[in-house]
Amino acid sequence: MNAQATDLYHDDHDHHGPPPGLWRWVVTTNHKDIGTLYLWFSLIMFFIGGAMALVIRTELFQPGLQVVDPHFFNQMTTLHALVMIFGVVMPAFVGLANWMLPMMVGAPDMALPRMNNWSFWILPFGFGLMLSTLFMEGGGPSAGWTLYPPLSLQTGDALPFLIFSIHLLGVSSIMGAINIIATIMNLRAPGMTFMKMPLFVWTWFITAYLLIAVMPVLAGAVTMMLTDKYFGTSFFNAAGGGDPVMFQHIFWFFGHPEVYILILPSFGLVSEIIPTFSRKKLFGYSSMVYATASIAFLSFIVWAHHMFTVGMPLAGELFFMFTTMLIAVPTGVKVFNWVSTMWKGAMTFETPMLFALGFVIMFTIGGFSGLMLAMTPIDFQYHDTYFVVAHFHYVLVPGAIFGIIAGVYYWLPKWTGNYYDETLGKVHFWLSTIFVNILFFPMHFVGLAGMPRRIPDYSVQFTDFNQIATIGAFGFGFAQILFLVLIVKCIRGGEKATDQVWEGAEGLEWTVASPPPYHTFSPQPIVK
Amino acid sequence: MAEATQDHYYVPTAAKWPIVGSVALTLAVTGFALYLNGSGIGMKITVLGLILFIVMLFGWFGTVIRESESGTYRSWEDVSFRMGMSWFIFSEVMFFAAFFGALFYAREYSVPWLLGEGSGASTHTYLWNDYTEIWPTNGPGDLGESDFHMHWWPLPFLNTVILLTSGITVTWAHHAIKAQHRTQIVIGLFLTVFLGFLFVFLQGVEYVEAYHEGMKLNSGIYGSTFFMLTGFHGMHVTLGAIMLTVMLFRAMAGHFTAERHFAFEAAAWYWHFVDVVWLGLFIFVYIL
Ligand code: HEM
Ligand SMILES: [Cu+2]
Numbered sequence: 001m002n003a004q005a006t007d008l009y010h011d012d013h014d015h016h017g018p019p020p021g022l023w024r025w026v027v028t029t030n031h032k033d034i035g036t037l038y039l040w041f042s043l044i045m046f047f048i049g050g051a052m053a054l055v056i057r058t059e060l061f062q063p064g065l066q067v068v069d070p071h072f073f074n075q076m077t078t079l080h081a082l083v084m085i086f087g088v089v090m091p092a093f094v095g096l097a098n099w100m101l102p103m104m105v106g107a108p109d110m111a112l113p114r115m116n117n118w119s120f121w122i123l124p125f126g127f128g129l130m131l132s133t134l135f136m137e138g139g140g141p142s143a144g145w146t147l148y149p150p151l152s153l154q155t156g157d158a159l160p161f162l163i164f165s166i167h168l169l170g171v172s173s174i175m176g177a178i179n180i181i182a183t184i185m186n187l188r189a190p191g192m193t194f195m196k197m198p199l200f201v202w203t204w205f206i207t208a209y210l211l212i213a214v215m216p217v218l219a220g221a222v223t224m225m226l227t228d229k230y231f232g233t234s235f236f237n238a239a240g241g242g243d244p245v246m247f248q249h250i251f252w253f254f255g256h257p258e259v260y261i262l263i264l265p266s267f268g269l270v271s272e273i274i275p276t277f278s279r280k281k282l283f284g285y286s287s288m289v290y291a292t293a294s295i296a297f298l299s300f301i302v303w304a305h306h307m308f309t310v311g312m313p314l315a316g317e318l319f320f321m322f323t324t325m326l327i328a329v330p331t332g333v334k335v336f337n338w339v340s341t342m343w344k345g346a347m348t349f350e351t352p353m354l355f356a357l358g359f360v361i362m363f364t365i366g367g368f369s370g371l372m373l374a375m376t377p378i379d380f381q382y383h384d385t386y387f388v389v390a391h392f393h394y395v396l397v398p399g400a401i402f403g404i405i406a407g408v409y410y411w412l413p414k415w416t417g418n419y420y421d422e423t424l425g426k427v428h429f430w431l432s433t434i435f436v437n438i439l440f441f442p443m444h445f446v447g448l449a450g451m452p453r454r455i456p457d458y459s460v461q462f463t464d465f466n467q468i469a470t471i472g473a474f475g476f477g478f479a480q481i482l483f484l485v486l487i488v489k490c491i492r493g494g495e496k497a498t499d500q501v502w503e504g505a506e507g508l509e510w511t512v513a514s515p516p517p518y519h520t521f522s523p524q525p526i527v528k
Numbered sequence: 529m530a531e532a533t534q535d536h537y538y539v540p541t542a543a544k545w546p547i548v549g550s551v552a553l554t555l556a557v558t559g560f561a562l563y564l565n566g567s568g569i570g571m572k573i574t575v576l577g578l579i580l581f582i583v584m585l586f587g588w589f590g591t592v593i594r595e596s597e598s599g600t601y602r603s604w605e606d607v608s609f610r611m612g613m614s615w616f617i618f619s620e621v622m623f624f625a626a627f628f629g630a631l632f633y634a635r636e637y638s639v640p641w642l643l644g645e646g647s648g649a650s651t652h653t654y655l656w657n658d659y660t661e662i663w664p665t666n667g668p669g670d671l672g673e674s675d676f677h678m679h680w681w682p683l684p685f686l687n688t689v690i691l692l693t694s695g696i697t698v699t700w701a702h703h704a705i706k707a708q709h710r711t712q713i714v715i716g717l718f719l720t721v722f723l724g725f726l727f728v729f730l731q732g733v734e735y736v737e738a739y740h741e742g743m744k745l746n747s748g749i750y751g752s753t754f755f756m757l758t759g760f761h762g763m764h765v766t767l768g769a770i771m772l773t774v775m776l777f778r779a780m781a782g783h784f785t786a787e788r789h790f791a792f793e794a795a796a797w798y799w800h801f802v803d804v805v806w807l808g809l810f811i812f813v814y815i816l
Binding site: 019024026027028029030107108109111112113114115117118121122125128129157160161164165167168171174177178179181182185186187212213214215216217219220221223224226227228230231232233234235237238239240241242243245246249250253313519522523524 | 651
């Protein structure tokens with residue numbers, strides 16, 4: 001507990017680097033290795049989930065049924081969502097957390113390194129189970145990622161595999177979250193008080209609590225489904241005194257906090273990046289922390305806004321409408337703070353900043369459509385249409401995913417020791433941004449006009465907008481190949497990055513070498 | 529926050545057990561899924577997976593115990609373990625919350641609606657207008673065989689006493705550890721484990737009785753909530769009792785000093801958790 005926070009960490013004291021060979025990756029307990037594993041896993045799943053999306057969009061290029069049969073179409077919508085949520089966004093966040101949290105709080109590693117290994121190594125097995133269902137009798141799950149009974153109870157052989165894979169993914173997330181909490185609470189460097197923590201650390205801290213609170217609830221919900229199907233219980237069966245709507249309540253008690261699990265860490269990433277490239281301190285740091293905490297709290301009492309049309313008592317409809325609209329307040333605080341941070345800043349527009357700016361603008365579009373959906377009588381009209389699809393894709397793709405991509409660009413030079421190809425990065429950004437809007441914006445229109453979601457066919461009047469969306473989808477999908485190319489190029493070489501990497505960057509992670517030694521911050525730095 | 533007295537946090541190298549755990553879990557659930565789909569070898573694969581899982585637990589905890597006994601962990605690592613265990617228990621609480629939620633929902637909403645209250649009026653009128661049962665109920669379809677009511681007296685009450693007593697004995701063992709009174713530690717733990725397994729046994733007796741009366745897992749929502757809640761609780765008691773058994777053996781092997789005995793405390797916390805869940809069950813499942 002004595003070192004100063006700078007160059008000391010360039011040499012590896014008593015530590016050794018990673019052992020050679022591939023086995024190292026299986027048994028590693030190093031947060032940087034595990035972060036890398038998570039991030040690669042997430043990228044691979046991104047292309048798998050993306051391929052599924054392209055199947056969906058291909059089928060929807062024209063009305064009528066042409067490319068795939070409806071049952072397969074339904075499997076694609078279901079698995080696309082499950083892969084993107086549990087296989088892409090969540091693992092990417094955990095990967096970023098693994099790499100960066102210890103370096104940002106000045107910790108020697110994650111608090112529980114062996115469990116950290118297990119959190120990751122459950123994932124490939126869980127997804128192996130889930131994706132293997134595509135080859136089973138009756139095909140993969142096809143009732144939508146929300147798994148509503150009684151429809152989901154008609155799933156074929158896939159059902160128990162799906163349920164157990166969800167259990168495994170839950171175990172992985174819970175262990176990951178526990179590790180993050182223990183790291184943040186117990187391993188901060190001396191002087192790194194809570195209110196000095198970078199916002200990415202804060203948002204993850206709060207997200208971790210959400211995870212621990214709701215993943216077990218999802219596990220409970222799917223367990224009830226399992227016993228309803230195979231052991232004769234009647235949780236979701238009215239003839240036995242249960243209620244299919246009960247599933248929806250339990251599911252969304254998980255599901256709404258889950259969507260915040262999918263966005264809060266991206267809020268954190270953007271809150272790191274915007275100050276760096278505006279060369280100003282984050283505006284309203286403490287209000288950011290409180291806003292995040294309020295959003296997390298509110299996310300537990302708004303779940304039934306997903307169920308306005310199931311026939312809830314009026315008091316319920318009103319309660320959930322008002323609480324939902326309340327979320328717009330802390331969310332607005334955040335957007336306001338990001339914009340104010342840029343106000344009169346000396347801004348430059350490197351790729352991470354571009355993605356962060358794209359995030360702020362397009363996430364806000366998604367927030368506004370959310371606000372429209374929050375109004376009960378209006379949702380009666382929009383529910384289960386493409387308007388909802390447009391809403392959540394705006395918050396998730398140019399929202400959550402742009403945040404992740406921004407974070408990757410931001411820290412890639414730190415991880416690899418090389419600057420990435422800035423031109424290629426900018427091309428990636430512009431192609432992504434243009435195509436993501438071509439892809440999702442028209443969905444608002446067809447949605448308002450009444451096109452239902454999760455149906456492989458549609459009425460001819462929706463054709464033009466659907467064709468535009470499909471073109472956008474292919475453009476967006478292929479633009480992501482640039483991202484892969486850029487990452488590989490950057491790993492293989494490029495202009496050497498300095499330790500500081502970005503002129504305006506602040507924080508402990510910039511005090512270590514680029515790339516950082518295998519073990520950092522042991523002993524810990526002292527934060528003043 | 530780090531303690532000023534310790535400047536090195538223990539980061540283990542190469543962990544080979546987690547991957548074994550993943551393979552074990554995957555085998556176990558794959559086998560079980562195959563079994564549910566009617567495949568003959570399913571159960572065998574599950575058993576294989578579970579055996580491997582137990583091997584993994586021995587291996588992993590064995591390593592940790594050896595490290596602990598050789599003084600690898602100091603107070604800084606200890607705090608991480610404590611946080612890990614507390615938040616793990618919290619996640620378990622939320623798992624039970626889902627099932628308690630189902631119970632409340634059934635009693636407050638779905639059953640009254642099926643009886644014609646509130647927004648369920650037409651279901652009652654058109655589908656099941658002769659349905660009158662309030663609670664317990666096996667539903668308007670009269671599922672399963674019977675809707676025999678589980679009584680809180682005598683077995684569940686006895687079980688409450690047993691579990692509460694075991695909470696006391698485990699605390700006694702804890703005090704004994706702090707005083708380093710070996711015989712008391714062993715007796716306290718032994719009694720706790722004994723009471724724990726006695727609880728599970730009596731719960732089994734109760735299940736057999738219920739099944740005799742025709743109250744089964746498939747007896748509508750009452751059977752579903754009753755058996756799932758008490759069943760998961762029973763599994764957790766078993767798990768807790770196994771943890772405490774390990775602590776008993778460790779205590780007999782001379783482990784645990786007056787200052788450092790986190791493993792024991794973790795098992796004790798877990799024990800109190802199953803205790804509290806039981807009180808919830810006793811009140812909401814049996815009495816009310
Ligand atoms: C400004 C705050 C937000 C509000 C007021 C809001 C409101 C809503 C409402 C009312 C619905 C239900 C629409 C329906 O099914 O009829 C909905 C759906 C959805 N929202 Fe949001 N939302 C907000 C932000 C977010 C964020 C940040 C995310 C994730 C990053 C998100 C993800 C989703 C998803 C995935 C669905 C659809 C779930 C499904 O049915 O498959 N929302 N939102
Ligand atoms: Cu929601």
